[in-house]
Amino acid sequence: MSARTEAPALSEALPRLLHLASGPVKTHCPYCAFQCGMTVTASPVEGEALTVQADQDFPVNRGQMCIKGFTSAAIVDHPKRLRSPLLRGADGKLSAVSWDTALDFVARRIRELQKAHGPATVGTFGSGALTNEKAYLLGKFTRVVLKSPNIDYNGRYCMSSAAAGQNRAFGVDRGMPFPVSDIAETETLLLWGTNCADTMPPIMQWVYEQQRRGGNLIVVDPRFTDTARSAALHLQLTPGTDLALANGLLHLALAEKLIDRAYIAERTEGFADVERSVLTRSPAFVERLTGVSIEKQLRAVRLLAGASSSMVLSGRGAEQQSKGSETVMALINLMLALGKVGKPASGYGCLTGQGNGQGGREHGQKADQLPGYQLIENPEHREAIAKVWGIEPSELPGKGKSAYELLDSLGPQGGIRGLLVFGSNVSVASPNATNIKNKLAQLELLVVCDAFLNETAEGAHVVLPIAQWAEEEGTMTNLEGRVILRQRVRPPLPGVKNDLEILCALAGRLGATQGFSFTSSESVFDELRLATRGAKADYSGIDYAKIRAAQGVFWPCPSDDHPGTPRLFAERFLHPSGRARFHPVPYRPAAELPDDSYPLYFTTGRYKEHYNSGAQTRLVDKLLDAKPEPMLQIHPRLAARLGVKQGEQVVVDSRRGSVSFAAQLSADIRPDTLFAPFHWGGRQAANLLTIPALDPFSRMPEFKVCAVRARAQKVAAK
Ligand code: SF4
Numbered sequence: 001m002s003a004r005t006e007a008p009a010l011s012e013a014l015p016r017l018l019h020l021a022s023g024p025v026k027t028h029c030p031y032c033a034f035q036c037g038m039t040v041t042a043s044p045v046e047g048e049a050l051t052v053q054a055d056q057d058f059p060v061n062r063g064q065m066c067i068k069g070f071t072s073a074a075i076v077d078h079p080k081r082l083r084s085p086l087l088r089g090a091d092g093k094l095s096a097v098s099w100d101t102a103l104d105f106v107a108r109r110i111r112e113l114q115k116a117h118g119p120a121t122v123g124t125f126g127s128g129a130l131t132n133e134k135a136y137l138l139g140k141f142t143r144v145v146l147k148s149p150n151i152d153y154n155g156r157y158c159m160s161s162a163a164a165g166q167n168r169a170f171g172v173d174r175g176m177p178f179p180v181s182d183i184a185e186t187e188t189l190l191l192w193g194t195n196c197a198d199t200m201p202p203i204m205q206w207v208y209e210q211q212r213r214g215g216n217l218i219v220v221d222p223r224f225t226d227t228a229r230s231a232a233l234h235l236q237l238t239p240g241t242d243l244a245l246a247n248g249l250l251h252l253a254l255a256e257k258l259i260d261r262a263y264i265a266e267r268t269e270g271f272a273d274v275e276r277s278v279l280t281r282s283p284a285f286v287e288r289l290t291g292v293s294i295e296k297q298l299r300a301v302r303l304l305a306g307a308s309s310s311m312v313l314s315g316r317g318a319e320q321q322s323k324g325s326e327t328v329m330a331l332i333n334l335m336l337a338l339g340k341v342g343k344p345a346s347g348y349g350c351l352t353g354q355g356n357g358q359g360g361r362e363h364g365q366k367a368d369q370l371p372g373y374q375l376i377e378n379p380e381h382r383e384a385i386a387k388v389w390g391i392e393p394s395e396l397p398g399k400g401k402s403a404y405e406l407l408d409s410l411g412p413q414g415g416i417r418g419l420l421v422f423g424s425n426v427s428v429a430s431p432n433a434t435n436i437k438n439k440l441a442q443l444e445l446l447v448v449c450d451a452f453l454n455e456t457a458e459g460a461h462v463v464l465p466i467a468q469w470a471e472e473e474g475t476m477t478n479l480e481g482r483v484i485l486r487q488r489v490r491p492p493l494p495g496v497k498n499d500l501e502i503l504c505a506l507a508g509r510l511g512a513t514q515g516f517s518f519t520s521s522e523s524v525f526d527e528l529r530l531a532t533r534g535a536k537a538d539y540s541g542i543d544y545a546k547i548r549a550a551q552g553v554f555w556p557c558p559s560d561d562h563p564g565t566p567r568l569f570a571e572r573f574l575h576p577s578g579r580a581r582f583h584p585v586p587y588r589p590a591a592e593l594p595d596d597s598y599p600l601y602f603t604t605g606r607y608k609e610h611y612n613s614g615a616q617t618r619l620v621d622k623l624l625d626a627k628p629e630p631m632l633q634i635h636p637r638l639a640a641r642l643g644v645k646q647g648e649q650v651v652v653d654s655r656r657g658s659v660s661f662a663a664q665l666s667a668d669i670r671p672d673t674l675f676a677p678f679h680w681g682g683r684q685a686a687n688l689l690t691i692p693a694l695d696p697f698s699r700m701p702e703f704k705v706c707a708v709r710a711r712a713q714k715v716a717a718k
Contacts, residue, residue, distance in 0.1 A: 026055055027487045028476060029069040030129070030469035031611045033175070033352040034200045035478040036061035036069050037551075040470060042490040049073050050470055050489060059551055060180055060478065064202035067623065068611055074620045075468065081451055082465035083495040094453075094463060099497065099505075102462055106420075107509035109445040109461075110146070113418045119397070122445070123150030123406055123416050126365040127423035128158055128354025131474030131486060132539075133524040134499045135356070136371055136531070137516075138422060139364025141503045144389055145512050149400035150416055153365040154424040154612075155357045156403035156699060161319035162350030163361060164698035165328025169336070169581055171574030172373070172536050174481040174555070175358050176313070176349035178567045184209035185345035187307035190218040190300070192331060193242060193317020193704075194351050197226035198608040203351070204230070216303045220245065221317060222603060223633070223675060224668035233299055239601040239673055240590035240705035241290040242318045246330035247587060248286030249301045250337055251278045256298070258305035260339025267342070267573070270582035274333050277584035289587075291670075305338050309345040316353060316605075320703040322693040326585035333582050341580060342569035352479040354612070359477030362537040362555075363528060367400035371528060372535025381535075388531045390515060402699030404430060404692050411442030418445035422499055423466075425454045425613035428681035431690040431701040432656045449499055454615035455681040466499055467492040474521045475547065480566075482552035483542050500524060533558070536574060590705040591693030592655070594672070598707035600638075601673040602654065604686045614679035630684050632661035633675040634710070639665050642712050649713035652676070654706055657688030660713050674710060678703070 024039040037058020041051040050073040056063040075081075085102035086094040097105075113121050124142045126135060135153075142151040159175065166173040183189060183206040196203050207230065211217055219231040220242070228234040237245050253259050254275060264271050283294045304310045312335055318327045332341070332348045341347040352358050363371045374381035376399050386393040401409055407430055409416045419440075430436040440446060440459055448457040449464045457463045471492040477483050492498065497505075500521060507516035518524045522544050533540040541557040542564070553564040572578035594600055609627040610617040617623045632650050634642075644650050644663045651660050652674060660683070661676055669675055678686040691706040 024053075025487050025489045027470070027489060028484055029065065029355075030072050030075075031068050031355055032200055033354055033357055033479040034060065034203055035355060035476055035484055036065045036202055038065060038069060040073070040489045049077055057551070060480070060482070061202040062205065064205055066201040067609060067626070068617060071620045071622050072469070074622070075451070075616045076470050078452075078619055080453070080619055081468070081493065082453060082463060083493055084465065086463040088461045102464060103502075103505050103509060106445070106447050106462055107506055110418060110510060113445060114146070117415070117417060119147040120150055121416060122146050122148055122418035122420070123400070124148075125403070125406065125419060125421045125424055125426060126151065126153035126360065128153065128155035128357035128360040129423045130356060130360060130365070130499065131472075131476055131521065132356065132359040132363050132483070132528060133474045133521045134422070135360045135365045136363040136528045137500055137503050137518075137524055139371065140389060140515070141507055143396055144391060144515060145507045145510050147395070147397060149367070149397035150406055151365060151400055152367045152403040152406050153360055154403060154426065154429055155354055155360045155365070157320075157429060157701060157703070158316070158353045158357050159319060159350055160361070160698040161321070161324030161695055161700045162314060162328050162352075164325035164695070165332060166348075166350070168325075168583055168697070169329055169332040170569065172568070174568060175352035175479040176481065177347060177569055178345070178349065179480050179482070180206050182345040183207060183311065183313075184213065186210060186215060186309045186311040188216040188218070188303045188310040190220065190304060190310070190312045191227055191231075192220040192312055192314045193319065194313065194315025195221065195223070195225040195227045195605065196315065196351060197230065199315070199353070199606050200351065201608060216307070218300050218303060222670055222673055233296065233303070235292045235296055235300060236670065237290045237292050238670070239603050240321060242321070243323050243327040243330055243585060244281070244286050244587040245290045245292060245297070246327060246334055247278045247281060247585070248283060248290070248297055250274070250330070250334045251281065251286070252283060252297055252301045253305055253334065253337060254279065256301070258301065259337045263339030264337060268336050268580045268582060269577065271337065273584045274337075274582040277586055281587065304334070309343065310335075310338070310340050311346055311349065313349050313351050315351045317704060319350070320700060321705060322591045322695050322702040323588060324695050324700045325697040329583045329585045333585070336580050336582060342571075347569065356476040358479065358481060359475070359483070362477065367402055367406070372532030372539070373537040374535050384534070385531060388527065402694070404694060404701050405699065407436050407439055408692070410439040414439070417443060419443055420447045420449070421456060422449045425456050425615045425681070427456045427459070428454075428613035428615070428685055428687065429678075431687050431692040431703060433685050433687040434657050435692070449502055450615070451496070452615055452619065454613070464502055465496045466502070467496050472498050472521065475525060477555070478552070481554050483539065483547060483555060484552040485544055485547040591702055592691050592705070592707045594707045598654065598709045600708050600710060602652065602689055602706050602708040603673060603675050603704050604678045604690065605675060607677050607679060610677065610679035612679070613681065618679065630661055630677045630680045630686065631664035633664050633666050633669045635669050635671040636665045636667060637671045639663055642710055644712045650710050651713045652689060652708050652710050654689040654691070654708045656691065659684065659686065659688050674708060
């Protein structure tokens with residue numbers, strides 16, 4: 001037996017929780033940030049599937065869900081679920097071992113690596129799928145136990161540009177600073193770079209209601225998507241020119257005298273610099289660059305300015321660029337100049353993508369952040385957190401590397417020799433995937449905690465099987481900033497553990513004598529509440545009972561008797577002056593533009609049937625039957641030029657790799673652009689092509705634009 005100090009496993013400590021619920025349990029979908037409410041019933045017969053229904057009463061999805069939510073039970077009892085830790089042996093193969101053997105091995109290797117190379121040589125990589133409690137404890141474990149600065153998460157690839165833009169403009173980042181129900185009430189809605197009809201279908205009920213009430217819908221997207229089909233006005237811009245278009249709309253608003261000077265004077269600062277900056281580019285220049293006519297630009301800006309309420313919601317199309325955060329700032333500049341932000345059913349918001357992308361970045365998984373949106377480089381914030389964690393502020397490490405930079409530093413050259421991955425399939429999700437696969441292979445310790453043997457886990461030294469969404473409880477924070485409760489439906493499968501148990505068990509083995517003896521997710525949340533007291537994302541007045549009673553509580557919620565804050569900015573912004581800040585954000589091109597060698601744009605996105613790297617949804621028969629493979633959306637004229645017919649294989653090359661896709665001919669895409677989804681790994685991975693150019697503020701990679709060439713794949717003669 002190993003000598004260690006180990007907290008009791010949560011499943012051992014809480015046997016009372018490990019029983020089948022007697023009736024339907026209210027919980028939430030395990031996938032996207034809409035976090036649809038659902039009711040789930042466990043069969044009393046072991047091995048029989050769970051029954052999932054949409055929750056008619058939850059005020060966000062109001063009884064609707066998409067196919068991913070309806071089929072989410074399939075991943076809980078899936079035959080491919082891991083039921084035992086796996087350890088790579090001398091034969092190079094992964095074999096089942098006991099939990100003690102696996103955890104002892106991981107702890108020993110961490111100690112050896114850190115002794116030889118220092119604390120920062122071991123890092124962690126988290127996920128926007130983790131509950132707030134897991135995100136919090138992973139951040140604490142990395143900084144207090146590993147004493148390493150190197151923690152980041154896959155949310156960096158999701159909405160970090162919107163977060164950076166909102167922080168700079170408003171002094172805080174909450175995906176939407178208003179509830180989704182405000183969408184139905186706004187007079188003009190502009191959806192920028194989001195195909196939410198596919199990615200988040202139940203949100204469309206609010207958009208359709210807005211239209212039924214006579215509202216205007218504008219969509220900005222290089223593709224004519226299902227969302228764009230619903231719009232009165234579609235601006236089909238050239239990929240990567242969103243920033244130019246946003247600045248161009250503000251130029252036209254100035255020229256047309258549509259801006260609200262009184263609001264600007266009363267509630268903002270820094271407008272003069274922005275005004276000078278946007279006027280340097282003529283509308284004709286913007287028209288040429290973006291491909292959107294001045295007439296359409298004028299219609300859009302008049303609809304936004306002339307409405308009594310108007311709203312811009314952005315998605316990954318605008319944000320996943322090497323200037324994504326500047327594009328978000330340009331959208332905010334526009335809405336501030338029109339005097340809309342903080343007014344009823346108006347302003348700017350981001351449609352966060354991952355299930356807990358919002359909470360994940362609020363509670364310490366980001367390299368530069370501590371719980372409650374506190375900053376790791378702010379002495380007061382360090383002191384506050386160190387006090388809660390029972391350490392000296394000087395013991396807290398500094399800022400670590402952002403997601404791509406962290407992964408790019410794996411191996412002896414970059415200095416990170418050990419990595420613990422929680423709930424993220426980084427080898428599929430990262431840009432320039434070949435490089436990341438090579439870097440992962442150089443690790444001396446790769447530990448993956450996941451329910452399935454995904455593409456990243458396949459290369460690990462240790463794989464730790466974790467509980468699934470229906471087998472655990474914990475809080476998530478949805479795209480509106482509403483803190484909700486994932487409730488346990490049934491006990492975990494024998495042989496698996498919760499991530500919290502794993503972190504506590506490792507902390508004990510690594511010598512932590514205090515701070516990791518939690519007996520439930522709720523007890524972790526109680527500490528999280530304390531750690532966020534007085535911070536921007538203040539959760540101190542939220543508890544599980546309050547969430548159950550109120551169908552979620554919006555942060556900030558600073559005291560037990562506080563009802564939460566559904567709407568921000570009505571009176572003040574969160575900069576010390578109380579004012580919003582304009583930022584000049586001049587246009588610059590994408591990192592890689594089409595040229596003679598690579599003459600086409602390539603852009604990536606989602607199918608409604610799959611989620612992120614597809615590690616779970618590719619295992620669900622109904623989803624795979626509906627979308628069995630990634631297809632290349634290609635304009636018929638381009639296809640004819642290449643000599644490609646529907647369904648035939650097309651090889652797409654970028655400077656980083658090649659992928660062969662089956663062609664899907666469609667006039668919905670521009671003839672100069674190719675689109676493919678990123679839900680597949682291996683040789684079908686769209687990210688073999690993408691470029692890791694990073695946004696200077698958010699460190700978001702440029703998933704949405706790179707240069708490629710395409711050719712018909714020759715079929716070998718029989
Ligand atoms: S994937 Fe998103 S939209 Fe679909 S059911 Fe789940 S939470 Fe709802």
